[in-house]
Amino acid sequence: MSTAKLFDLTGKTAMVTGGGSGLGRIMALALAEAGANVAVCSRRLEVCEKVVQEIEVLGRQALALALDVTDPESVRQGVDKVISHFGKVEILINSSGTVYETPATEMPLKQWLEMIDTNVTGTFLMCQALGRHMIENEYGKIINISSSIGFKGTDPEAVDSVGYTTSKGAVMTLTKDLAVKWGRHGLTVNSIAPGVFQTGMNNPEIPGTLVQKAGPIIASQVPVRRLGEDNDIAGAVLYFASAASDYCTGQILVVDGGLGAK
Numbered sequence: 001m002s003t004a005k006l007f008d009l010t011g012k013t014a015m016v017t018g019g020g021s022g023l024g025r026i027m028a029l030a031l032a033e034a035g036a037n038v039a040v041c042s043r044r045l046e047v048c049e050k051v052v053q054e055i056e057v058l059g060r061q062a063l064a065l066a067l068d069v070t071d072p073e074s075v076r077q078g079v080d081k082v083i084s085h086f087g088k089v090e091i092l093i094n095s096s097g098t099v100y101e102t103p104a105t106e107m108p109l110k111q112w113l114e115m116i117d118t119n120v121t122g123t124f125l126m127c128q129a130l131g132r133h134m135i136e137n138e139y140g141k142i143i144n145i146s147s148s149i150g151f152k153g154t155d156p157e158a159v160d161s162v163g164y165t166t167s168k169g170a171v172m173t174l175t176k177d178l179a180v181k182w183g184r185h186g187l188t189v190n191s192i193a194p195g196v197f198q199t200g201m202n203n204p205e206i207p208g209t210l211v212q213k214a215g216p217i218i219a220s221q222v223p224v225r226r227l228g229e230d231n232d233i234a235g236a237v238l239y240f241a242s243a244a245s246d247y248c249t250g251q252i253l254v255v256d257g258g259l260g261a262k
């Protein structure tokens with residue numbers, strides 16, 4: 001296969017949770033640019049519809065749907081709808097996620113559960129629902145978005161969310177375990193662990209986000225001296241979504257400008 005073909009997604013279909021905003025939107029557009037048709041889902045249908053319009057401009061087919069990853073019935077219906085619309089789904093990106101910042105001693109159970117439900121259970125339910133379909137077809141590429149702060153402890157001044165860091169660590173273990181269990185069925189299951197990206201839940205215009213609080217300080221500590229940008233996540237997702245990564249599974253690709261290497 002030629003090197004260009006390795007990354008070509010023509011004829012493939014991807015489903016992207018959280019695809020209506022932030023990193024999910026950027027990854028949905030990157031997959032479409034590489035040739036894939038894309039189903040874009042999250043709870044807010046209207047934001048997904050906007051991304052579908054952007055994908056259609058690229059000449060690909062796209063479908064927007066409202067889906068709550070914490071609700072097994074919503075996941076089942078959404079996955080069934082995407083499979084019946086496109087016939088086959090080869091790529092799943094789990095980008096849905098949520099964060100609440102509250103000191104560990106004060107964190108209400110409701111916040112903890114919402115982060116675990118969305119970030120861990122939601123990722124599992126999507127992997128399970130589309131995993132069955134992919135196993136039947138003996139082919140699938142699953143990419144779970146974790147976080148560079150899911151590896152270890154984080155100073156409360158940076159991100160004060162024990163529920164979030166715990167959930168992202170769990171996403172990494174879920175990824176590795178499914179990779180081992182499903183490799184024999186033709187699936188790869190990998191994770192991207194982004195560092196600090198100036199988008200989505202790190203929007204510099206939203207008070208209290210990490211980038212709004214300390215964007216320039218963080219950028220000055222990152223070895224490559226900047227925050228994450230669109231192309232950084234696009235390149236990572238294309239690797240895991242394409243034939244380029246066929247011999248790579250159960251891996252966590254940290255995209256953090258080298259911060260975790262310090």
Ligand SMILES: NC(=O)c1ccc[n+]([C@@H]2O[C@H](COP(=O)([O-])OP(=O)(O)OC[C@H]3O[C@@H](n4cnc5c(N)ncnc54)[C@H](OP(=O)(O)O)[C@@H]3O)[C@@H](O)[C@H]2O)c1
Pocket residue numbers: 017018019020021022023024041042043044045047067068069070094095096097098118122145146147148193194195196197198199200201202
């Ligand atoms: N930006 C960063 O610096 C950064 C760093 C590390 C990791 N991450 C991870 O990257 C992923 C995307 O985050 P982002 O920065 O792009 O923020 P974002 O724009 O807020 O994306 C989160 C997405 O999750 C969706 N979502 C939340 N709860 C959901 C639910 N119950 N069911 C379905 N969808 C749900 C939201 O859409 P609805 O509200 O419409 O449901 C939204 O599209 C997250 O997993 C996040 O933890 C981000």
